[in-house]
Amino acid sequence: xxxxxxxxxxxxxxxxxxxxxxxxxxxxxxxxxxxxxxxxxxxxxxxxxxxxxxxxxxxxxxxxxxxxxxxxxxxxxxxxxxxxxxxxxxxxxxxxxxxxxxxxxxxxxxxxxxxxxxxxxxxxxxxxxxxxxxxxxxxxxxxxxxxxxxxxxxxxxxxxxxxxxxxxxxxxxxxxxxxxxxxxxxxxxxxxxxxxxxxxxxxxxxxxxxxxxxxxxxxxxxxxxxxxxxxxxxxxxxxxxxxxxxxx
Amino acid sequence: xxxxxxxxxxxxxxxxxxxxxxxxxxxxxxxxxxxxxxxxxxxxxxxxxxxxxxxxxxxxxxxxxxxxxxxxxxxxxxxxxxxxxxxxxxxxxxxxxxxxxxxxxxxxxxxxxxxxxxxxxxxxxxxxxxxxxxxxxxxxxxxxxxxxxxxxxxxxxxxxxxxxxxxxxxxxxxxxxxxxxxxxxxxxxxxxxxxxxxxxxxxxxxxxxxxxxxxxxxxxxxxxxxxxxxxxxxxxxxxxxxxxxxxxxxxxxxxxxxxxxxxxxxxxxxxxxxxxxxxxxxxxxxxxxxxxxxxxxxxxxxxxxxxxxxxxxxxxxxxxxxxxxxxxxxxxxxxxxxxxxxxxxxxxxxxxxxxxxxxxxxxxxxxxxxxxxxxxxxxxxxxxxxxxxxxxxxxxxxxxxxxxxxxxxxxxxxxxxxxxxxxxxxxxxxxxxxxxxxxxxxxxxxxxxxxx
Numbered sequence: 001x002x003x004x005x006x007x008x009x010x011x012x013x014x015x016x017x018x019x020x021x022x023x024x025x026x027x028x029x030x031x032x033x034x035x036x037x038x039x040x041x042x043x044x045x046x047x048x049x050x051x052x053x054x055x056x057x058x059x060x061x062x063x064x065x066x067x068x069x070x071x072x073x074x075x076x077x078x079x080x081x082x083x084x085x086x087x088x089x090x091x092x093x094x095x096x097x098x099x100x101x102x103x104x105x106x107x108x109x110x111x112x113x114x115x116x117x118x119x120x121x122x123x124x125x126x127x128x129x130x131x132x133x134x135x136x137x138x139x140x141x142x143x144x145x146x147x148x149x150x151x152x153x154x155x156x157x158x159x160x161x162x163x164x165x166x167x168x169x170x171x172x173x174x175x176x177x178x179x180x181x182x183x184x185x186x187x188x189x190x191x192x193x194x195x196x197x198x199x200x201x202x203x204x205x206x207x208x209x210x211x212x213x214x215x216x217x218x219x220x221x222x223x224x225x226x227x228x229x230x231x232x233x234x235x236x237x238x239x240x241x242x243x244x245x246x247x248x
Numbered sequence: 249x250x251x252x253x254x255x256x257x258x259x260x261x262x263x264x265x266x267x268x269x270x271x272x273x274x275x276x277x278x279x280x281x282x283x284x285x286x287x288x289x290x291x292x293x294x295x296x297x298x299x300x301x302x303x304x305x306x307x308x309x310x311x312x313x314x315x316x317x318x319x320x321x322x323x324x325x326x327x328x329x330x331x332x333x334x335x336x337x338x339x340x341x342x343x344x345x346x347x348x349x350x351x352x353x354x355x356x357x358x359x360x361x362x363x364x365x366x367x368x369x370x371x372x373x374x375x376x377x378x379x380x381x382x383x384x385x386x387x388x389x390x391x392x393x394x395x396x397x398x399x400x401x402x403x404x405x406x407x408x409x410x411x412x413x414x415x416x417x418x419x420x421x422x423x424x425x426x427x428x429x430x431x432x433x434x435x436x437x438x439x440x441x442x443x444x445x446x447x448x449x450x451x452x453x454x455x456x457x458x459x460x461x462x463x464x465x466x467x468x469x470x471x472x473x474x475x476x477x478x479x480x481x482x483x484x485x486x487x488x489x490x491x492x493x494x495x496x497x498x499x500x501x502x503x504x505x506x507x508x509x510x511x512x513x514x515x516x517x518x519x520x521x522x523x524x525x526x527x528x529x530x531x532x533x534x535x536x537x538x539x540x541x542x543x544x545x546x547x548x549x550x551x552x553x554x555x556x557x558x559x560x561x562x563x564x565x566x567x568x569x570x571x572x573x574x575x576x577x578x579x580x581x582x583x584x585x586x587x588x589x590x591x592x593x594x595x596x597x598x599x600x601x602x603x604x605x606x607x608x609x610x611x612x613x614x615x616x617x618x619x620x621x622x623x624x625x626x627x628x629x630x631x632x633x634x635x636x637x638x639x640x641x642x643x644x645x646x647x648x649x650x651x652x653x654x655x656x657x658x659x660x661x662x663x664x665x666x667x668x669x670x671x672x673x674x675x676x677x678x679x680x681x682x683x684x685x686x687x688x689x690x691x692x693x694x695x696x697x698x699x700x
Contacts, residue, residue, distance in 0.1 A: 035480065036480065036484070039480045039481075039483075040483060043483060060473050060476060060477065061473070061476050061477040061480045064477055064480045064481050065410050065480065065481030065482075067410065079473075080470070080473045080474075080477070081464070081473065081474070081477040084477050084481065085409075085410040085413070085481055087410055087411075099464060099465070099470070099473075100464035100465070100474075100477075103463075103464045104405060104408055104409070104410075106409055106410065118464075119463055119464040122405075122463040122464040123405035123408065123463055123464070125408075125409065125449070138463065138464075141463040141464070142404065142405060142459060142463045144405070144449040145449060160463075161459060163448075163449045163450060164449050180457075182450060182451065182454075183451060238437075238451070238454040238455065239437060239454065239455045240292060240436075240455050241292075242290070242291035242292050
């Protein structure tokens with residue numbers, strides 16, 4: 001049973017699936033209630049509500065499929081697929097996040113104050129994912145329009161087959177960055193261990209400085225856009241050709 | 249395959265090959281010679297549609313015993329023989345209840361025209377069965393015309409979004425496909441129109457290659473967590489299938505069950521594809537016949553046979569095939585290639601156009617080219633307008649009814665009041681290979697090669 005705590009009362013026995021108070025604040029302690037009830041309550045939430053989650057203890061699938069304009073704060077570490085398929089509102093994780101953070105995010109914002117594991121923002125179609133710490137391998141894999149800002153480093157095979165969106169890395173990138181990339185744009189401030197197939201460095205023009213500045217500001221960062229390099233697709237592998245057989 | 253890229257053959261004088269006493273090599277037959285010549289001329293491997301064309305042990309190699317002194321048959325036209333099936337009641341609060349166990353397999357908008365997808369939805373809905381999206385997302389036409397729509401969750405995640413996920417009647421997590429276990433999808437530039445590209449977030453006209461691995465999970469332990477996430481997003485309402493290409497179906501089925509699947513879909517090597525390398529189609533995976541008993545064994549050992557439903561696909565053509573798959577332990581089957589043929593694929597009335605493409609009715613498999621005369625595997629507006637979705641839907645519904653009635657005919661002859669009551673004991677095999685694979689005795693003997 002989710003314990004819903006409205007500000008003016010210490011404990012309410014409201015039904016988990018139907019919060020009695022709208023446009024208000026609620027807290028859920030996962031030490032005493034299952035993830036299922038948290039997610040059901042969030043799916044039944046209404047715009048403007050604010051939810052705080054205590055004792056997440058690395059549980060999986062926290063705050064997935066949110067489709068209302070709510071603010072969710074998770075105080076602790078989250079497991080796999082935190083804020084998966086996020087559609088609306090803000091989710092903040094005051095801790096680290098496991099595999100598949102905000103996978104397939106459509107819009108809205110997800111912010112991790114710590115590090116994120118593999119496949120952060122995988123296949124995301126839109127919205128903004130901010131990781132203050134490091135992200136592991138396959139960050140932004142198959143991204144389809146999401147914007148990702150990583151304060152630290154990212155692991156190997158990041159932005160693999162990235163189709164659209166922007167990936168900003170304020171630290172270093174691991175091996176095979178942007179392998180088989182389509183139209184996504186990558187900005188890296190530090191070093192790149194190696195570029196993947198068909199990924200090349202591209203000139204950083206005014207339009208790129210401008211969009212990079214906006215992304216950094218949206219992520220609450222003060223890095224100088226001019227310190228970054230831009231990477232993207234050489235578009236040489238867009239069509240099958242016998243001459244490319246040694247490129248893969 | 250097409251041979252249009254080769255120089256036109258010189259006009260040969262008419263001659264009687266047999267009278268000359270010429271001998272064709274079994275190793276280097278004419279198709280093999282043409283493959284080598286094509287490879288030498290173009291420098292690329294052959295990409296084509298359809299499934300394995302090689303002959304493999306199949307349902308044709310099994311026979312039903314029928315009723316006899318010790319078994320009562322049911323009256324063919326009077327006594328009830330039910331065909332309905334419930335899929336996904338293990339964990340989902342809204343399982344599917346289909347009127348026939350013959351479902352339509354996943355085929356993408358992109359690979360198929362919008363009219364073809366609509367026709368599949370219409371035909372399936374008319375007889376109360378399900379149709380399935382593919383590697384390109386859910387179209388409004390398809391959702392609108394499909395009473396029961398299964399939404400595929402693929403490695404590429406093209407067009408994947410939570411709104412469509414919640415609209416789906418079931419979710420099918422695709423690990424593999426019988427035509428190419430271990431391979432990702434492929435859609436060549438000719439078919440990447442503006443609409444297809446938009447749905448997949450890709451540039452128009454490029455050769456699109458889908459990922460072969462899921463981007464955010466690896467292995468059965470991760471899959472269990474992934475299934476948990478999809479259940480959480482859909483509030484545990486929607487059945488979750490796991491589809492595997494038949495390679496190690498015993499282990500894959502057991503692991504899918506362990507990961508929490510409601511339904512396991514096993515696709516044998518005869519299962520079709522829209523575009524894959526021929527070498528892949530013909531040389532990777534195992535026949536449908538060999539896959540079913542392995543999957544059923546895994547379900548039985550875990551005590552979940554009939555609780556986790558098994559859908560079998562790959563080479564289902566007749567009601568006899570449906571009945572044989574079900575007798576071996578499947579709860580339902582899926583058809584893809586056969587459904588396209590019912591819509592008009594490889595129809596002899598397009599013989600001249602197939603010839604112009606370097607093929608012939610009955611042989612055409614260049615689905616990747618997007619020039620399908622029948623208007624099914626194309627995005628060309630003129631060609632796709634040849635397929636009337638209402639008429640196509642009617643033809644598919646007719647075919648689905650025939651498959652169902654044929655299966656009922658056999659089930660009644662075996663004395664079964666429901667297709668699910670068919671059992672391996674109703675079957676014998678015609679060949680040693682089929683006997684060993686299907687694990688039913690060679691006809692006239694009690695011998696099953698390999699049985700303990």
